[in-house]
Amino acid sequence: MQVAIVKYNAGNIFSVVHALNRLGINPIITDDAEQFSKADKILFPGQGHALTTMTYIREHQLDRVIRELKQPVLGICVGQQLMCSHSEEGDVDCLGIFDVDVKKFNPTRHTDKVPHMGWNSLTHMKGDLYKGLPDESFVYFVHSFYVPVCQWTVAESAYIQPFSASLQKDNFYATQFHPEKSGSIGEQILKNFLDL
Amino acid sequence: MLAKRIIPCLDVKDGQTVKGTNFVDLRQAGDPVELGKAYSNMGADELVYLDITASHEGRKTFTELVGRVAANINIPFTVGGGINELEDVDRMLSAGADKVSINSAALRRPEFVDEIAFRFGSQVCVVAIDAKFTDGTWKCYVNGGRIETDRNLFDWAKEVNERGAGEILFTSMNHDGVKTGYANEALAELSDLLSIPVIASGGAGKKEHFRDAFTLGKADAALAASVFHFGVIQIPELKLYLKNEGINIRI
Numbered sequence: 176m177q178v179a180i181v182k183y184n185a186g187n188i189f190s191v192v193h194a195l196n197r198l199g200i201n202p203i204i205t206d207d208a209e210q211f212s213k214a215d216k217i218l219f220p221g222q223g224h225a226l227t228t229m230t231y232i233r234e235h236q237l238d239r240v241i242r243e244l245k246q247p248v249l250g251i252c253v254g255q256q257l258m259c260s261h262s263e264e265g266d267v268d269c270l271g272i273f274d275v276d277v278k279k280f281n282p283t284r285h286t287d288k289v290p291h292m293g294w295n296s297l298t299h300m301k302g303d304l305y306k307g308l309p310d311e312s313f314v315y316f317v318h319s320f321y322v323p324v325c326q327w328t329v330a331e332s333a334y335i336q337p338f339s340a341s342l343q344k345d346n347f348y349a350t351q352f353h354p355e356k357s358g359s360i361g362e363q364i365l366k367n368f369l370d371l
Numbered sequence: 372m373l374a375k376r377i378i379p380c381l382d383v384k385d386g387q388t389v390k391g392t393n394f395v396d397l398r399q400a401g402d403p404v405e406l407g408k409a410y411s412n413m414g415a416d417e418l419v420y421l422d423i424t425a426s427h428e429g430r431k432t433f434t435e436l437v438g439r440v441a442a443n444i445n446i447p448f449t450v451g452g453g454i455n456e457l458e459d460v461d462r463m464l465s466a467g468a469d470k471v472s473i474n475s476a477a478l479r480r481p482e483f484v485d486e487i488a489f490r491f492g493s494q495v496c497v498v499a500i501d502a503k504f505t506d507g508t509w510k511c512y513v514n515g516g517r518i519e520t521d522r523n524l525f526d527w528a529k530e531v532n533e534r535g536a537g538e539i540l541f542t543s544m545n546h547d548g549v550k551t552g553y554a555n556e557a558l559a560e561l562s563d564l565l566s567i568p569v570i571a572s573g574g575a576g577k578k579e580h581f582r583d584a585f586t587l588g589k590a591d592a593a594l595a596a597s598v599f600h601f602g603v604i605q606i607p608e609l610k611l612y613l614k615n616e617g618i619n620i621r622i
Contacts (some may be wrong), residue, residue: 296621
């Protein structure tokens, strides 16, 4: 299977590469539309700032390329946020695949620290990505911005309030958490994506 | 709900895991990658690898080790020891570490915290603080607990919080290696004072100590080394115990 990772100015894609390697996949890292068209699956991972990453994506005309992908695409962390309509991080318009806006966490109690960092449980899981996983499965999150629960939500988590841990629409999948850092549960989610 | 984290700490010297009692008297406890993998399979929530090698060659060995850890382990891990410049941070993150822990370098040059937060984001910046309670105050130490500074624990923790640290790893030198429990009073004070997570370190001897760090100490995570390395406490058993005690834990 040919797996491509979207190359852009976001950090920490090594851990996604390692996670794929552990599943016997050698991904290519590219920003070339031609290469994408040859791939069976595409991953859009990353950590970074919504404004700086979106600016880069537009400058390199990757926005249209990503929107027009036909094979299964998995956005991870900032990847999920960039697939939404707009982000409060830098007040920037994003790819608009999911018709929902990304908000900043507003802590209401001292114990609600931002970023939301650590292991949190998934609820209301549905669809192919979560096949075979028990409710309340724990996955690893690191983020300060979140996607509210919406019609595209396929898994929820709760921190300060319930939010979208995962989204899906047609061939576009996304997780706010890091499956590549979420132990055996995360590995299963990546496997489920590769099996689509 | 966000789970409290259990973090085994692996001290690494020349590519091998070691653990000291009260920072001296090192003993061997296994291969770092194998040990980390075993902890991950047992349910550890994160790992910390501390490079206690001083030599230049040791540094290179450690960077290679970080790469091997990243390739083999599917939970987050932090690396620390000898991180003095942005270049060191970059090297560790590029090798695959999720976070870096800085200690003496931050006390010597506090702007280092701002620089890491600005360039790589707060979430990668763990500030480790070794402090000792003497004559009614908590004083910060540098160089692995060998040199006292005039910094107070709480003032320093607050300062690095404001400078952009993502987490505080607080080791009580009074409690480290003694196995009579964590410094819960100081931990609770830190937790109330700061807007970032606090990791408790130093003093774990039995399961109850972890519970107390989370309840009395209000810690977000608890770190330990020798009780795990020598099998005094088994992580699966510890996590079940904590869950039964009403603490939110990932099982």
